[in-house]
Amino acid sequence: MKKAGSTGVFIYNPPIAIPYPFDITEITCYLSSFPNVVRIWQYPDFPWSEKNLVKMITEHQLERLVIVGVLCGTVKTLFSKAMTLAGKNPRHVYLASFDEYGIELTKDLDRAKSLLAHMITDIPMEVNPAGIQPITQPATLVIGGGIAGIQAALEIAYSNNTVYLVEKSGTIGGKMATFDKTFPTLDCAACILTPKMVEVNQHPFINLMSYAEVQDINGSPGNYTVKILKKARKVNVQTCIGCGTCAEKCPAQEPSEFDFGTTMRKAIYIPFPQAVPNKYMIDAASCIYIKNGKCRACVKACPVPDCINLDEQDATVDINVGNIIVATGYKPFNASRMAEFGYGKFPNVLTSLEFERLLNASGPTGGNIHLRSQDKKGNWIFTADTPKPHRIAIIHCVGSRDKNYNKYCSRVCCMYSLKFSHLVMEKLSDAEIFEYFIDMRSFGKGYEEFYERIKSEEVEIIRGKTAKIEEKDGKLFIRGEDILKNDLIENVVDMVILSVGLEPSEDTAKLSAMMGIPISEGGWFNELSYDIEPTATIRGGIHLAGTCQGPKDIPDSVAQGSAAAAKVIRSILKGTVSQEHDFIPQEKIKSYLAEIEK
Amino acid sequence: MSVRLQPELRNQLIQFGIGDWNACYHCGTCTAICPLSEKGFLFPRNKIRLMQMGVKDELETSVEPWLCYYCGDCTKSCPRDANPGELMMSLRRYLTSKYDWTGLSRKFYTSGVWELGFILVFAALVVIAFLFLLPAYGFKFTTELTAQGGVQVNAFAPWEYIEIFDWSMAAVVALLLISNILRMYYKIIWKDGKTTVSIWTHIREFWLLIYNFVVQPRFSKCEDKNYWLSHWFLMSGYTIMFIVIVVYLEWFQTDEILPFWHPQRTLGYYATFGLLFGLFVAIIGRIRKKRIKFQFSHVSDWLFLIMLTLTVITGILIHIFRINGMAWATYISYIAHMAILVPMILIEVPFSKWSHLAYRPFAVYFQQLKKHAVPRKSNQ
Structure with a gap:
């Protein structure tokens, strides 16, 4: 490293300014310990004219000037001008302004010394004076139990710190739990995810609150009070043994949220067989007892006494946390908004998430691909009794990259669509698959290779998004332009999958108002800096993880979950929630100085 | 065959009304949603590509x-606001200027000064002719009325002379338009150099031209059926007026006031109604901007509508003043009518927006010819 040139130090403490917090002689002693400090001046013999200053600079052959003190910025111009007049670089005037760097009390002497050391030795420094609040609460709140939330919660819990994980639905796992395989590795999603979910449930430092919502956030960074609404599950999570006798007897049926409405569930239900917590819950909206006051079939069937309490009411709890990680994820684009594709009108126009369930071995058809049919009550559901489709079309960019809907690219649709092609080929060897795309965005590690692999699997990949789907005799007619062949293609298929994009989940705006975090274009939470602080927010102690910050795939969500956890753990270890770079400790400066001496 | 790229083309096209030439990302939605796009004749997307590349x-x-x-429909569903519909409209303006060999069309489309100057010069010539030329031949402004109390129009503007003028103007316009259509034929059918069309096909498919001119069936294929109707009214009204004025002026421009149900009057009223109805829909549409086709108006669109409306209004005024015996008012509106009509016909029919009356049906005919084209025997 280059050694800083000979330096003159001016201690500026005019009587009108705020008095010094500590003894000047001590500062002077510390300053004179630096070898490159040639002269030190104090206020009484302060050279008020340029002429005197120039004389001083030339006399002592000063290369650099440091002004130490309170409100010293007011005299900087004079010093810069003098440097120019003396033929030196006017930029070599440095301010060590105590008031700017938060040095106010006697106990800040160490901080003052580091500041001076930085200025005098010209060690690059990024310091920010903003207040450093002492952290009072070591606990952390994670909002959202998807893969990003799970990852963050586990990272923090394994550093032996308490985590509250709040999940809105009855089970953690999020969207990833509904997937069959992940791209591009074609790993079984459940095989990777469920062990983590169980880990969350069993970890002594994680306090899992499923079927709960954040209602209010108060307090300041490092000490937030969060009001959490625990919705009435009406089944005791401690005593429920998950036997399922209650659901067998329950007469009420509703479309399953977990299967995106493609199967029916009872009013007392488990979201899916590997749910965590694996305990039953009652949906108040469909329960006959809650609607009519008569039924109680589940209570009669339950083998555990007092396990089901149909009169349980919602409750709120207050928790105190120091840091919050927001991992609220996304919701799929509502495909019925694009009327031209006929989603919601034609039964075999599916969204990608519905198709994920159809492909899933634990899904409605046991992983076999069947056409969608209507049950007696008119719900469009998946069963294994219907014929299998032979021709399947996949349409990319539904609701993404479209100024009428969402302008942004949803990042995952191209790859999951290619994954669908592969999985269909695997399950229906005689199927013909048509992928309609605009641009293929295979940007990640192994993605382009995956694309090449699918291309070699005899999948028709057509450049050109279609515009209209029409149904005739149960067949779907698709009209589209093949841009590379410059031809119009009119295709007849059995099933169409709409690769819907990602949108911020419903509560994003509500949470943003609650926490004071801005929302960016597109409705996603705004990070502090896209490049270098992707997990931080402008509010100290609140971090972002996963798709709530912007569309991303599973690897990126997991990475961001870990990154947010790292920020939290650092904050807990340091005892502050400051976002800023901290001062370098005195020992480090001393060793650095010793190095220059050599 | 090599393709020559001329990127400066898009700058030229901006003057004809294309918007953001770079917005399209080629998803093909417009082509897929278009009810008129068909195999071998794909648009609008690939035309945007040609435009972008020059x-x-x-x-x-x-x-x-x-x-x-x-x-x-394409503009409505476009995910990039690239406005393919207006791009096709701009291309039509551009092609009109390319079919025209005089170069005037290009001037009119790209320069308001040229267009306005042309209108004013011809309007002035018409006024001078009525004020000085016709009186020199002994025709006069007379306030003497006929026995029925009508104005003696033929004493001031004799139908024989006006008809000669009509015929000569029709000849000039037709000559220009026919030469432009021949250039269009040359460009579309011959210039691609790969195919040839037999004479028999030319004759066999000729009915398409007439059919498309009269009925405009392709127009009704577009989603918007109402607009087909109002456009058809406009077109039929104009055609009737044109025939009556150019061919049967003796029968149409009489001093005698005929009974209301006489075909001279009913035909005239129908034509006026058709014109007014079509113009009303178009003008209100362009002001309200609800229909996508009316959202983006080029100067030439407005000029055409305003001039045609003024022509119709002055025409109605002539009729009202004449049968009510208001001599001077009749003469003034007659001169105004001609002063607007003459430059409008001269600009719009061969050089500008109105030329589509010929290009549209011919294009359908040429498309049919292209479908029946056979590969040309190579000379090499």
Whole structure:
């Protein structure tokens, strides 16, 4: 490293300014310990004219000037001008302004010394004076139990710190739990995810609150009070043994949220067989007892006494946390908004998430691909009794990259669509698959290779998004332009999958108002800096993880979950929630100085 | 065959009204949603590509812009706000200027000064002719009325002379238009150099031209059926007026006031109603901007509408003043009518927006010819 040139130090403490917090002689002693400090001046013999200053600079052959003190910025111009007049670089005037760097009390002497050391030795420094609040609460709140939330919660819990994980639905796992395989590795999603979910449930430092919502956030960074609404599950999570006798007897049926409405569930239900917590819950909206006051079939069937309490009411709890990680994820684009594709009108126009369930071995058809049919009550559901489709079309960019809907690219649709092609080929060897795309965005590690692999699997990949789907005799007619062949293609298929994009989940705006975090274009939470602080927010102690910050795939969500956890753990270890770079400790400066001496 | 790229083309096209030439990302939604796009004649997307790359030769020889009737579905569903519908409209303006060999069309489309100057000069010539030329031949402004109390129009503007003038103007316009259509034929059918069309096909498919001129069936294929109706009224009204004025002026411009149900009057009223109805829909549409085809108006669109409206209004005024015996008012509105009509016909029919009355049906005919084209025998 280059050694800083000979330096003159001016201690500026005019009587009108705020008095010094500590003894000047001590500062002077510390300053004179630096070898490159040639002269030190104090206020009484302060050279008020340029002429005197120039004389001083030339006399002592000063290369650099440091002004130490309170409100010293007011005299900087004079010093810069003098440097120019003396033929030196006017930029070599440095301010060590105590008031700017938060040095106010006697106990800040160490901080003052580091500041001076930085200025005098010209060690690059990024310091920010903003207040450093002492952290009072070591606990952390994670909002959202998807893969990003799970990852963050586990990272923090394994550093032996308490985590509250709040999940809105009855089970953690999020969207990833509904997937069959992940791209591009074609790993079984459940095989990777469920062990983590169980880990969350069993970890002594994680306090899992499923079927709960954040209602209010108060307090300041490092000490937030969060009001959490625990919705009435009406089944005791401690005593429920998950036997399922209650659901067998329950007469009420509703479309399953977990299967995106493609199967029916009872009013007392488990979201899916590997749910965590694996305990039953009652949906108040469909329960006959809650609607009519008569039924109680589940209570009669339950083998555990007092396990089901149909009169349980919602409750709120207050928790105190120091840091919050927001991992609220996304919701799929509502495909019925694009009327031209006929989603919601034609039964075999599916969204990608519905198709994920159809492909899933634990899904409605046991992983076999069947056409969608209507049950007696008119719900469009998946069963294994219907014929299998032979021709399947996949349409990319539904609701993404479209100024009428969402302008942004949803990042995952191209790859999951290619994954669908592969999985269909695997399950229906005689199927013909048509992928309609605009641009293929295979940007990640192994993605382009995956694309090449699918291309070699005899999948028709057509450049050109279609515009209209029409149904005739149960067949779907698709009209589209093949841009590379410059031809119009009119295709007849059995099933169409709409690769819907990602949108911020419903509560994003509500949470943003609650926490004071801005929302960016597109409705996603705004990070502090896209490049270098992707997990931080402008509010100290609140971090972002996963798709709530912007569309991303599973690897990126997991990475961001870990990154947010790292920020939290650092904050807990340091005892502050400051976002800023901290001062370098005195020992480090001393060793650095010793190095220059050599 | 090599393709010459001329990127400066898009700057030229901006003057004809294209918007953001770079917005399109080629998803093909517009082509897929278009009810008129068909195999072998794909648009609008691939025309946007040609425009973006500046493939001038291929653009100039394409028939597709004329096959688009601007229903606006493409613009509505475009994910990039690239406005393909207006792009096709701009291409039609551009092609009109390319078919025209005089170069005036280009001037009128790209320069308001030229267009306005042309109108004013011809309007002035008409006024001078009525004030000085016709009186020199002994025709006069007379306040003497006929026995029925009507104005003696033929004493001031004798139908024989006006008809001669009508015929000569029709000849000039027709000559220009026919030469432009021949250039269009050359560009679309001959210039691609790969195919040839037999004479028999030319004759066999000729009915399409008449059929498309009269009924405009492609227009009704666009989603918007109401607009087909109002456009058809406008077109039929104009055609009737044109025939009556150019061919049967003796029968139409009489001093005698005929009974209301006489075909002279009913035909005239129908034509006026048709014109007014069509104009009303178009003008209100362009002001309210609800229909996509009316959202983007080029100067030439407005000028055409205003001039045609003024022509119709002055025509109605002549009729009202004449049967009520208001001599001077009749003469003034007659002169105004002619002063607007003459420059309008001279500009619009061969050089500008109105030329589509010929290009549209011919384009359908040429498209049919192209479908029956056979590969040309190579000379090499």
